[in-house]
Amino acid sequence: MKKLISMVLVFVLVVGIFSACGSQNSSDGDSQAKGDKTDLLLWLPPFAAGDDGALDHEFWVNTLEPWATENNVNLTIEITPWGNYEEKYLTGFSSGQGPDVGYMYLEMFNDFIEMGAIEPLDSYLTDAERDNYLYLDQGFVKGKQYTMPFVVGNARILFFNQDILEKAGVTELPTTWQDLIDVALKIKEANLPGVMPIAGEWADPAIGALNNLYYPYLWQAGGELYNEDGSEITLMDNDAAVKAAQFLHDLKFKYEVVTEESMSLVGTELRNQFIAGNIGIASMDAKSGKVLTDAGINWEFVASLKDQNRATWTAADALILNSACEHKDLAASLIKYITSAPVMEQFHSEISAFPPLTKDAKYLDDERFKPIYEDVDALHTLYVADGAFKVGDALYKNLQLMMLGDLTPEEAIQKTVEYANTLK
Numbered sequence: 001m002k003k004l005i006s007m008v009l010v011f012v013l014v015v016g017i018f019s020a021c022g023s024q025n026s027s028d029g030d031s032q033a034k035g036d037k038t039d040l041l042l043w044l045p046p047f048a049a050g051d052d053g054a055l056d057h058e059f060w061v062n063t064l065e066p067w068a069t070e071n072n073v074n075l076t077i078e079i080t081p082w083g084n085y086e087e088k089y090l091t092g093f094s095s096g097q098g099p100d101v102g103y104m105y106l107e108m109f110n111d112f113i114e115m116g117a118i119e120p121l122d123s124y125l126t127d128a129e130r131d132n133y134l135y136l137d138q139g140f141v142k143g144k145q146y147t148m149p150f151v152v153g154n155a156r157i158l159f160f161n162q163d164i165l166e167k168a169g170v171t172e173l174p175t176t177w178q179d180l181i182d183v184a185l186k187i188k189e190a191n192l193p194g195v196m197p198i199a200g201e202w203a204d205p206a207i208g209a210l211n212n213l214y215y216p217y218l219w220q221a222g223g224e225l226y227n228e229d230g231s232e233i234t235l236m237d238n239d240a241a242v243k244a245a246q247f248l249h250d251l252k253f254k255y256e257v258v259t260e261e262s263m264s265l266v267g268t269e270l271r272n273q274f275i276a277g278n279i280g281i282a283s284m285d286a287k288s289g290k291v292l293t294d295a296g297i298n299w300e301f302v303a304s305l306k307d308q309n310r311a312t313w314t315a316a317d318a319l320i321l322n323s324a325c326e327h328k329d330l331a332a333s334l335i336k337y338i339t340s341a342p343v344m345e346q347f348h349s350e351i352s353a354f355p356p357l358t359k360d361a362k363y364l365d366d367e368r369f370k371p372i373y374e375d376v377d378a379l380h381t382l383y384v385a386d387g388a389f390k391v392g393d394a395l396y397k398n399l400q401l402m403m404l405g406d407l408t409p410e411e412a413i414q415k416t417v418e419y420a421n422t423l424k
Contacts, residue, residue, distance in 0.1 A: 008326070008354050038072065038074065040325075040331060043078050044080070045103055057350065059346075064334075064337070067078040073330060075334075078099070084247070086107075098322050100321070100334075103320075109384045110384045117324070124328075124329070124335075133358055133375065141230070148319045148335050149318045151317040152317075152354060155373075156313040158180075158303075159281070159284055160183075160281055161273065161277065161297065162300055163277070164192060164279075168187045168190040168192070170183050180305055185197070196261060199259070200213045200258070200270065202263045202400060205391070206300055209267070212283040214396075220307040221308055222306065223240025223244065226385045230386065233422075235417050236241055240308070244382065245412055267284075274292070275291075275295045283302060289366055289368065313381070345359050346365060387423040391416065395412075398412040398416050
């Protein structure tokens with residue numbers, strides 16, 4: 001999962017002679033038959049508390065040692081800092097020094113697929129394995145199983161301050177868009193000092209804010225940014241995109257439950273204001289739940305409001321197989337070992353809690369959120385398409401202008417489509 005932090009340490013386990021893309025120590029093709037080990041390179045990011053990678057490195061060294069021993073592999077493990085993460089991959093792949101197996105966040109997929117750098121995993125999965133994995137569809141892009149979902153979760157959900165709702169006389173959480181309007185209006189009408197009825201990180205510079213602010217409503221209204229294979233922008237194929245934008249516009253200008261003060265917030269400030277008791281309703285990542293609990297906040301959540309569809313944003317970062325890898329069968333075996341129930345249960349209990357990836361794995365994330373990840377059909381991820389980042393950036397800027405009163409909902413969507421068409 002992409003983190004906007006900078007780190008300087010890269011931890012490397014070298015258990016043999018270092019070489020990229022799984023080249024062998026011996027020059028002849030029978031090296032394994034002679035007992036020589038095969039070199040494989042694995043790149044992973046840091047997830048453990050502290051983010052310097054030390055705990056992650058130790059964990060993966062110990063956890064993957066049995067697989068490496070059983071398969072006669074010299075496994076080099078690098079914990080790659082989040083700072084300049086994508087740049088390191090670009091440099092590594094272009095120079096032939098990329099990993100055999102690596103971790104990519106979804107925004108990276110398209111460029112590397114188009115480069116021919118990622119090997120599809122379709123032929124390496126048995127029918128039984130396909131049945132056991134829960135989120136393979138989230139790694140099936142552009143018609144192939146290019147990635148193996150590895151970190152699925154941290155959904156974007158609506159949090160409610162129950163103490164504020166009680167003071168406003170709200171007794172039931174919303175299930176529809178209109179319900180959300182009604183709850184926000186009750187908070188507004190309660191005239192609670194310093195309380196914003198509903199707020200979002202509209203001042204955040206990162207387009208990831210769309211995961212909270214717009215995409216869930218777009219999907220709930222039955223819309224999509226792109227078609228299934230990412231080849232065409234579909235914002236204007238029906239009225240869903242404008243409908244979702246209009247809903248947000250109405251919250252601010254018609255119902256006045258999104259205040260001017262809330263328009264200056266970024267993600268961290270949004271959560272801090274929620275903890276301070278200054279916000280009644282806010283869409284945040286599920287990991288915020290523990291932070292709110294630790295701060296003593298009485299909170300509840302709704303994963304998806306109903307319009308046309310149920311829809312919840314979720315992460316789907318994944319493991320990939322380098323198409324230049326000389327030992328693809330071994331690398332694919334490593335991917336399956338890493339995502340197996342025993343390894344993932346260790347990872348989720350010792351390093352970072354996420355939902356299980358397979359039917360035979362235990363759920364070790366926050367129990368309150370378990371129903372979210374069981375509702376697989378409602379889970380949506382970001383788009384894998386040419387120019388998706390640029391289009392998302394344009395969409396976010398146009399929606400910001402809309403919320404400032406400079407564009408209508410129709411204009412915000414139309415301008416985004418016009419810009420997307422210039423990228424063809």
